Amino acid sequence: MVMEMTSGSTKSCAGEQNAVRFRGVSKHFGEGAHALTVIRDLNLTIGKGEFFSLLGPSGCGKTTALRMIGGFEHPSEGDVLLDGESIIAVPPYRRDINMVFQSYSLFPHMDVYENIEYGLRRKKVPRQERRKRIADVVALAQLDDYVSRRPNQLSGGQQQRVALARALVNQPKVLLLDEPLAALDAKLRGTMQEELRRIQREVGITFVFVTHDQQEAFALSDRVAVMRAGRLEQAGTPLELYNQPATRFVADFVGQSNFISGPVCTTARCLLELGQEGDRVFLPAEAPGTAATIVVRPERIALHADQPELQGESLSRLAGVVSENTFLGSKHVLRIKTCLPEPILVEASHAAVSALAPEPGRSLWLSWRSGDGALLAD
């Protein structure tokens, strides 16, 4: 509450830093008993010049949130702000925001040049400046050879670049991208990701990118918001989401995870304690309740032939038996049975594996720095 007050009083100052802000936004479709809530109490801040991704499975509300910024959906409750000012009453054609649609939606009866020119003409940009801006954006999107073609004479990747150019040429405050790479094949998608990143750095415009692909979101974004069933699960840099996932859903969605849960024992930092010299699992921070769940990434776990020394509470260790060893080319993935109900996944390098020869049935020790685990909120 106090924090809300503070941020409220410094609104004008904060407004300089934030391109887009969702404040308590909810969206319901339909009425009465048939009402469907697509977004629930969304609070989110997108910084100026950021490459920001909305990530989540289909139906999580990410596209609806994006369309709200564009003005194609209206929040049922709450407010959407652009540069500190509410925009919910502003129609799309008066917003300094442009969108790249999922199916590109190029105008089929206009050639590439006319498609790109469309927004500038509507804004009554003078002829000379129109020509200059189009020339710039055509070069930026590498479309020089295609300006006089119709959209149906272009490949998917080319259409995608035209859609991007058509939006960027207007120099919007915010560019919205609705899964623009979903229709491309895997190889082209990789190239386009690099190109998007390059273009965003060059123009410095705030990009808001919707995707269900975790790798894509991580590869492109400065920050990512993970959404689930209309709620924001967590927002942060890719590194934060990966290393300190706030919920089990985020941990699972952004990579392989080992979950360890149980009642908190003896000291506030201890999750598991077996025998005098046996298994010890420590929490990365003090748990607020009497039970806790932590997540440990498979590549953070080290393998040992002998029991590793404990260093206070900073190292956790488990004894286990290898049940499976899968070779994946660049690495090995081991499944190890421990005292926990679920087997532990471990990613190990060639070097680690060749030193230990972990055939199925071999007994060994696992350890990780307790700080590498992340305490989950749920």
Next chain:
Amino acid sequence: MTSITVQANAFSTLGGRKAAGFSFAVVLLPFLLYAAFFIAPVVLIAVQSLTPYVVGSNGGLSDAGGLTLDNYAGVFSPTFRSVFTDSLRNALAGSLLCLLIGYPVAYFISTRCSERLKPWFLVLVILPFWTSYLLRMLGWRILLGANGDISAVLQSLHLLAPGQGLLFTQAAVLLGLVYNFLPVMILPIYVSIERLSREHRDASRDLYARPWETFLSITLPLTYPGIMAGMTVVFIMMTGDYVTPELMGGAKGMMVGTLIYSQFLQGENWPLASAMSLSLVFVLVVAVLAMSAVGSGLQRLPTLFRRVTR
């Protein structure tokens, strides 16, 4: 081994032949019907139109010898020519009115109605077709007659003299034509608006186009095929319609259909009627070609403008 292969090949060829035979049979039946009931009558009419008229014959196929172009000269005599031009003018005005009324209706159903309501509105559009055409026309006659409700309203507004009705005027003919063929205009336009994705209009709005700019630059040009389909069909049907002008216009509303009808069944000059029929087909082909030329010219104008002012 070899013989088995050969046999298999023989079977597959046989199967292929059977399939070809079947598809031939499928095409043959409609073709025969088409030949018997369309091509043959047209040839018959064409021959009739070149046969001299025997004065005093009571209609029927003329069997006078020799070939003549006299019948065509008759078609383009001043009396008949004015009926031709009236028909074309009525049909053009009628189809433009249909477009003017039909496009907003189609647009409304396609873009402003929920998916649940759309089928019901479409049913409303074609509902008049479910009752007898004659019954509906007779209804209009009552409304438009000198004592009818519509005429009464117009009389009280001093738009019509007391005791005067709308029936048996060109306006009544036009009203009848538009009323009858409106659904034929609405449906193809509706389909073309449905096919236009919502995203195209969203993209236009996103690119700073006000609602009317989006309509003029995106929706209208992209639904052009539907407009042309509706215009062509409605124009042809209106030109050839003879019941509506007869019922709504009487002697004043004579259109080319009525004329041909009367020559076949009252004047009983079959060669002249045949020449009129073929002339009508020819004039319609020319008119439709002209219409589509004008249409595609109009459609290219914005592109031309964008090129010139680039």
